[in-house]
Amino acid sequence: MITCLGDVFFPEVGVAMVRLLRGLGVELDFPEAQTCCGMPLFNSGYHHDAAEVAARTVKLFERAEHVVVPSGSCAWMVKAEYPGLLKHDPALRAAAESLARRTRELSQFIVEVLGITRIESSFAGKVTYHDSCHLLRGLGESSSPRVLLRGVPGVELVELPGADQCCGFGGSFSVRLPEVSSAILDKKLANVESTGARCLVACDAGCLMQMGGGLTRRGSRVKAVHLAQVLAGEGDA
Amino acid sequence: MSDPALRTPFPERAGAALKDAFLQEALTIATTKFIDLRRESFAGFPQGEALRDRARAIKEATLQRLDAHLERLADNVERLGGVVHWATTADEAREIVLRLARERGVRMAVKSKSMATEEIDLNEALEHAGVTPVETDLGEYIIQLAHEKPSHIIAPAIHKTRGQVAELFSRELRGEFPADPEVLTAVARRALREKFLQADMGITGANFAVAETGTVVLVTNEGNGRMVTSLPRIHVALMGIEKVIPSMSDLVVFLAILARSATGQKLSSYTTLVRGPRRAGELEGPEELHLILLDNGRSRQIASTLREALYCLRCGACLNVCPVYRQIGGHAYGHTYPGPIGILLTAMLKGNESVRELAHASTLCGACKDVCPVRIDIPRMLIELREHLDREKIAPWSERVAFRAFRRLLMSETAFRASTRAGRLLQTPFVRGGRLRGLPLLFARWTRTRDLPPVASRTFRERWKDLR
Numbered sequence: 001m002i003t004c005l006g007d008v009f010f011p012e013v014g015v016a017m018v019r020l021l022r023g024l025g026v027e028l029d030f031p032e033a034q035t036c037c038g039m040p041l042f043n044s045g046y047h048h049d050a051a052e053v054a055a056r057t058v059k060l061f062e063r064a065e066h067v068v069v070p071s072g073s074c075a076w077m078v079k080a081e082y083p084g085l086l087k088h089d090p091a092l093r094a095a096a097e098s099l100a101r102r103t104r105e106l107s108q109f110i111v112e113v114l115g116i117t118r119i120e121s122s123f124a125g126k127v128t129y130h131d132s133c134h135l136l137r138g139l140g141e142s143s144s145p146r147v148l149l150r151g152v153p154g155v156e157l158v159e160l161p162g163a164d165q166c167c168g169f170g171g172s173f174s175v176r177l178p179e180v181s182s183a184i185l186d187k188k189l190a191n192v193e194s195t196g197a198r199c200l201v202a203c204d205a206g207c208l209m210q211m212g213g214g215l216t217r218r219g220s221r222v223k224a225v226h227l228a229q230v231l232a233g234e235g236d237a
Numbered sequence: 238m239s240d241p242a243l244r245t246p247f248p249e250r251a252g253a254a255l256k257d258a259f260l261q262e263a264l265t266i267a268t269t270k271f272i273d274l275r276r277e278s279f280a281g282f283p284q285g286e287a288l289r290d291r292a293r294a295i296k297e298a299t300l301q302r303l304d305a306h307l308e309r310l311a312d313n314v315e316r317l318g319g320v321v322h323w324a325t326t327a328d329e330a331r332e333i334v335l336r337l338a339r340e341r342g343v344r345m346a347v348k349s350k351s352m353a354t355e356e357i358d359l360n361e362a363l364e365h366a367g368v369t370p371v372e373t374d375l376g377e378y379i380i381q382l383a384h385e386k387p388s389h390i391i392a393p394a395i396h397k398t399r400g401q402v403a404e405l406f407s408r409e410l411r412g413e414f415p416a417d418p419e420v421l422t423a424v425a426r427r428a429l430r431e432k433f434l435q436a437d438m439g440i441t442g443a444n445f446a447v448a449e450t451g452t453v454v455l456v457t458n459e460g461n462g463r464m465v466t467s468l469p470r471i472h473v474a475l476m477g478i479e480k481v482i483p484s485m486s487d488l489v490v491f492l493a494i495l496a497r498s499a500t501g502q503k504l505s506s507y508t509t510l511v512r513g514p515r516r517a518g519e520l521e522g523p524e525e526l527h528l529i530l531l532d533n534g535r536s537r538q539i540a541s542t543l544r545e546a547l548y549c550l551r552c553g554a555c556l557n558v559c560p561v562y563r564q565i566g567g568h569a570y571g572h573t574y575p576g577p578i579g580i581l582l583t584a585m586l587k588g589n590e591s592v593r594e595l596a597h598a599s600t601l602c603g604a605c606k607d608v609c610p611v612r613i614d615i616p617r618m619l620i621e622l623r624e625h626l627d628r629e630k631i632a633p634w635s636e637r638v639a640f641r642a643f644r645r646l647l648m649s650e651t652a653f654r655a656s657t658r659a660g661r662l663l664q665t666p667f668v669r670g671g672r673l674r675g676l677p678l679l680f681a682r683w684t685r686t687r688d689l690p691p692v693a694s695r696t697f698r699e700r701w702k703d704l705r
Contacts, residue, residue, distance in 0.1 A: 045623025170600025
């Protein structure tokens, strides 16, 4: 599942994920009719609309054995909210529960389903990792991305002070209260720069858009990259 | 909206807070300290997690039979010689206090820290009726001198640096005081002791009230709180009806997690248990004890969206970790209760209309839910609240139309592809060095401070045919 931001703004992340997973022996398909998980609608309170999008997505992925998402928040949306949104239709609800069970965020899929923790990648350098809120507190995942980063021979992982603190994106929050969102981001990026890392790694398109946008605007030498790009050996720190 | 602070729209209030250097300094220091203390406290307390579950279960069960627990509490308080008053609205609660003051010739009332009295604007009402209210909690005393409102649930003067407090004391109490917390505390203590001796009424809130024993419980870090309950001849305690708990063994559960969540302490310095007024043969305590049970919109929510907000212990932990609160502080919210839980409480007390903007003052990061001693799912409830704003047509018309249009876009691959192509075309004048800058309209809200990646020359779905 390549959700809206990944499809439109970060296609290279999806491409990296495809190369990475194929290299690990996974057979892939991409249902081309997919658009977005519906989280922007859901989080702003448009639940009927989100339910329609959820029902559509559930059907599109009915036949997949596993569904891998390179974005913690979209994975959380599918796993935590789809069944509740579709609770009024027993058949759809059952399909949503099935999809929820089959869906994994990328790092979780590699570590838990494939059982792989060491990936040979040409990526080298000092990196730091930001815990995306929905992956960390929604899906309770903090170790898989770190385990995978440490497993790359040339990568040195330095812990980010306040790694578990929000980057200030928050979906529509980032444009409803842009000044507050940017002030939160400033604190995050000051922490990032204090690590001396050349790459900031995250597992969520939303956080990457926010933090990456802040980094280039301030002319920082630090690059924001997705975990898939590190593991697929694309670009260097 | 009678409050002048609310005449400025919320985004402007937040923007002003971001530019206040003193506020930023004070907030960062205090919230960071609270976060660290809480974390250390729970790290050395492995049974804490199970106690949090237990506390939540007690709150859930108590709300199921709230009426019965309140009646039992009232019976027991009266059996001990206290008087119980039921207030449906803030108006009624104020009127009860004013009537008591009037009938008993009260000219001055000393107060312990209480958010419930803030909620009903009691100080203003007392002043208007010729009764001088004196806040005796140090933080509350500071903001009373400054003619301000609390900006944090447990640390009302969190927005002030020690330098600002020294200036304030020097001006208001006529002296030359250094920015030394010990000196300033001694100054306040001296000023307040005189007030204690003059006051006829002591007004407190209540952290808990135990139904089976009729005990009113106050959790404080200053002895003045206890003195408010014991020195003046009349003690009035005001509590929200959700503060009742069934038994003393329940109290033990809450006490074990409340101070840890709030300040990282095992217990607060004072835990004051009040059972009735002074009895025959006792040397201390007030002649009269009045307990006011305040509804003010709470009972309406027992079976509704905001139900879980009634579990709140008012520890303030969710404020300390909230990225939004940490940037803008409490005053920008514009209501009695700030922070993530404050948005829910404001909706409860003042209606959904009052949180039209505030409901979106959260990134939904979930840090609040993580630290809440009773695990209130605040982000989830904020989302529910937003759903109500749409359903009740409180959300702006333009926003509701825009999101419906967005839904249609997501329901059709063709429309989605077309919009990507349109975006690619429209963005061309704004691409600089591979980044989007200076976008117009709504997009400017992003690009004023951040770059935006351009719509890719080939989206993932367009590349897929080469990859398959």
